[in-house]
Amino acid sequence: MSKTLGLFIGCFILPIIAAVTVLSLDLRPQSTTNHGDFLESEVWLPVQSKDKLWNIVLNVPKGCHSACDVQKNNVENLDVALGKHRNKVAIVVVGDGDNSVEQDAQNKLMPAAFYLVDKHGLVVLEYPYKSDPDANRLVLKGLLKDMKKLLNYARSQ
Structure with missing residues (x-):
């Protein structure tokens, strides 16, 4: 040879x-360098937003009250915390009387949890609700860090 x-x-x-x-x-x-958890199975949500690169989705199923109310208040804080990236990210509340989302897809998601969803509707990362306010604040901080990292990566392409 x-x-x-x-x-x-x-x-x-x-x-x-x-x-x-x-x-x-x-x-x-x-x-890993991400702060969220990857989902075990593939989940698609019909939350495609025009001209937005990413979606931050809050799952609010029927029967979720105290934890979902806390997370709804955090939605406003997330919108402010996104700052200059606000025009690239849509914040969507799924459930809460919205029938556009398939019940099967919503059942695969944890109640009162935030999710990073790409522009095609694929759920990528999960940020579960923590009952301790300080722990929940750290989860939301991690979500923002991951979001900014993803947006910086998308800009470099």
Whole structure:
């Protein structure tokens, strides 16, 4: 076998061997830079907004009262905190008498939780409600950090 052919085959086989080794020994990094949680299953919401890159969605199902009221007040704070990014992000409250969202999709979401949804309607990250006000404030801060990171990334493309 010639040197060039051996190098060519090695360039294809070595990455596969490395990937199998990393996956089998569970050597993947355990930490991430996002503050929200990725959803286990794919969820689509029909909240597509014109000329908006991202949507922040608050899930308010029927029967959700105290936690949802707190989160509704936080919606106003989020709108102010977005600052100059306000024109790129839509804040949507799903449920609360709105019948445009499929009940099946809404049942997959946690009550009183915020979600980052892309412009096509795919739910990407989840930010669950915390009953402790300080913990909930940290969750919302993480949401804003993730949102600004995503908007900066979209601007660089």
